[in-house]
Amino acid sequence: SAVISQKPSRDICQRGTSLTIQCQVDSQVTMMFWYRQQPGQSLTLIATANQGSEATYESGFVIDKFPISRPNLTFSTLTVSNMSPEDSSIYLCSVEGIQVGETQYFGPGTRLLVL
Amino acid sequence: GQQLNQSPQSMFIQEGEDVSMNCTSSSIFNTWLWYKQEPGEGPVLLIALYKAGELTSNGRLTAQFGITRKDSFLNISASIPSDVGIYFCAGDFNSGGSNYKLTFGKGTLLTVNP
Numbered sequence: 520s521a522v523i524s525q526k527p528s529r530d531i532c533q534r535g536t537s538l539t540i541q542c543q544v545d546s547q548v549t550m551m552f553w554y555r556q557q558p559g560q561s562l563t564l565i566a567t568a569n570q571g572s573e574a575t576y577e578s579g580f581v582i583d584k585f586p587i588s589r590p591n592l593t594f595s596t597l598t599v600s601n602m603s604p605e606d607s608s609i610y611l612c613s614v615e616g617i618q619v620g621e622t623q624y625f626g627p628g629t630r631l632l633v634l
Numbered sequence: 635g636q637q638l639n640q641s642p643q644s645m646f647i648q649e650g651e652d653v654s655m656n657c658t659s660s661s662i663f664n665t666w667l668w669y670k671q672e673p674g675e676g677p678v679l680l681i682a683l684y685k686a687g688e689l690t691s692n693g694r695l696t697a698q699f700g701i702t703r704k705d706s707f708l709n710i711s712a713s714i715p716s717d718v719g720i721y722f723c724a725g726d727f728n729s730g731g732s733n734y735k736l737t738f739g740k741g742t743l744l745t746v747n748p
Contacts, residue, residue: 523676561722561738562677611676622667622726623736625676 521546521614523626531632532602539598540629542612547592550615552623553585557608568595602633640723640739647713648747655742656707657723665726666699666706667736672719681708713746
């Protein structure tokens with residue numbers, strides 16, 4: 520399985536500001552994903568980060584609020600824009616396994632608190 | 635959209651007891667996955683199931699992909715305190731390859747009393 524790191528691991532932000540979260544993988548992967556996990560809740564897919572093209576967003580998530588970059592096969596960023604307290608969540612990146620038939624592995628997450 | 639019903643929501647057990655949790659779906663899944671999440675960590679993959687009827691073990695953990703492809707269970711035998719965490723089931727509609735899109739259950743919070 521891939522080793523995935525995220526920065527920052529946690530942050531406290533003021534409403535109206537933006538935070539960019541980085542996800543780094545130790546090997547090249549085709550698919551990278553960003554999830555949100557609200558307090559005490561399950562994981563919800565925000566978008567699929569596509570290398571060389573725009574991200575594919577799930578229903579309820581838009582690019583203006585969650586812009587995503589994927590400059591190469593080992594790195595992606597998610598920005599949470601114009602934050603409000605409702606954005607307080609854990610943000611997780613995941614990658615699809617390298618071999619066909621493998622599944623998703625998750626990073627440690629970024630714990631965001633918006634005041 | 636697809637929904638997964640995971641039960642129970644929480645379990646409080648004594649060390650040494652066996653645990654069983656399950657997930658059901660209204661739709662057919664091609665892959666069933668079980669993850670464990672500990673406080674301050676991301677979910678860690680425990681078991682992946684790819685075929686209907688498949689029964690797979692990982693140490694004290696056993697999971698099965700239901701024959702109808704609409705359900706899966708996870709059993710933990712002889713629980714120990716480090717089994718504490720939230721267990722999530724997840725399903726995917728793609729038959730392997732790329733473009734996985736996982737749907738997650740709401741999780742089962744497991745507490746083990748030593």
